[in-house]
Amino acid sequence: MVSLETLTPFQDKPIEPRQFQLISLRSFTVAMYICHFEWIFGLEYGSFPYNSELNTMLVSNDIREYLEEGSLIFIPTAGVMEKAYDMMIYNDNRSREPDERKRFEEFGTGPWEYTILPGRWDRKTKKIRSLPPLFNRSPDGNLTPFPFEDCDYDALPRFTSFVHPLIVIMLNRINMPNNHPASMAIQEKLIAPLKKVLRKWPQWQHNRFLPMPNTKFKREYDAGQKIICHCTFCSKNGSSTSTASSPELADTCTDDAEEVEEESRMEEYKELSRIANERIAVWRGCLEGVVFIHGDVEHDGILDRYGQECTDAADKVMLRQEEERAKREKLAAKLQGDFPLNKKSRLS
Template structure:
């Protein structure tokens, strides 16, 4: 029987067994996918089972490096991959709230079946790439040459393990395998795997944070601070953007330019509201003066301000701060002193 525990690149060296952690908490490439994984496969935030039997498998010490770089891989069965695809699509639905997702535990507790095969191929020569010749240790302790190139789909080595297929999928998302030169193997194993990988989410904003344009309005309470390293969150920390961020669209799949455009739109709306309040205030003051002084409504200055009050809000905003001091001085003069028609605002 061939397994990850009995394969070795050495013909005359005893096999030492080691624990292989599929996803390491210290891996930078893996850190880019952890948040996606936790969301789409129904885990809590910061709930990835790094030290669980779901993430650790016993292998021959000398093949561990080939598992790490993706030149030797193992793939779940096609029906398991189909279940993973359905869960990913369901949980990645944009309005989905955290507690509405299908859960990681629903996938079962194992063990699951896996097929071992090379992950790197020279598609011109159809030869295995980056994987040395291997030997399989038999039950009597002898090492027998083993070649994947001689294997068809039915003769590829298989094993069962408690390592979780969803975590195996993430490992392949970090090191995507090459297409297999044998059509039957490609169709039965690699194509179903790549179907799942092809739907891996590309959103940047952390889905565990509120998405204002969905039903998920309140902060997801996981007992710890939720981090997001997307461009919008880095530019707008929560303490500085609590008000404006609540008005933004869901920027999970939008780039920084779209987020900034939406932010500018909300800022413009707020400025317009302030401008219209000021316009109404000035219009009321001017109408009061015109009612008291019959000739005031014919005054050039008041006519000019009355016209300004009917301008579009964005045009008024550009002039308001510049003219504010002049208007206040003029209002004081109109209310307390006779009008001076020679006074004019340029």
């Protein structure tokens, strides 16, 4: 057994342990998967354990970037992944009620075993991509190399951790690994079971915690907070509200739908602005460190320029989205004129 705290690409540099959050709330990519995860793995809406030990672990600061980008991955055992697959298939049944799902807690409390291997391989050369040679540093300072390219399944490094295997599976869904080219045993015991789960990851866009729009069915389910959905159906019908008080939805667009869509765009703009402000704060801290060393450095102008660039970038993103939306509406209107519908569309 090894530890991600002691892996390093350096032979003469002290190791600095750092906290690693597998799934971060700040990631735009995570937002695409989190509602799927909560539904198929039996969590309440909005209850993903971001700050729990189920989602955080100590790792060597030198390998943290490789874990974040998927160049270095770790995979649960085949038995755990088979259980995850069964839970996903059961919970993702279209007619399943929220309270009928198998629960996240059924996986127990850990610790769980994981196998470490590279996640990126060159298909032509069959060499590892974007990952330097790694060493494990023992408490007495000795270094043990890990030659992944020539490593068979039994020789791969392993560790145990309280991070949850379902969350590890989601991390691998975000950073989809390549096939391991060297060993059939690695394929059969690690890659194939993982990809069996990932291939069944839901593709639906509508939030399953809400009933589908334009239906008479009203699901009596209260997750303790407002449940929202920004899929096309809900945006058109203005149904991004809690199901506990949802009325029967109308068949056509209303002014409320336009307000919901505008609110969604404003929320996205606020998120872009938040990121811009965070980057400005980081730059300010770096530049203040320079000023501390060189007292005569003028940096206010640089900060202003950075701030202006960030604001412009956010504005341009929103402008492009508005232009794209206008183009699509114009094209849709033209197509509808060329091919008149015999029956009024429920989404028009």
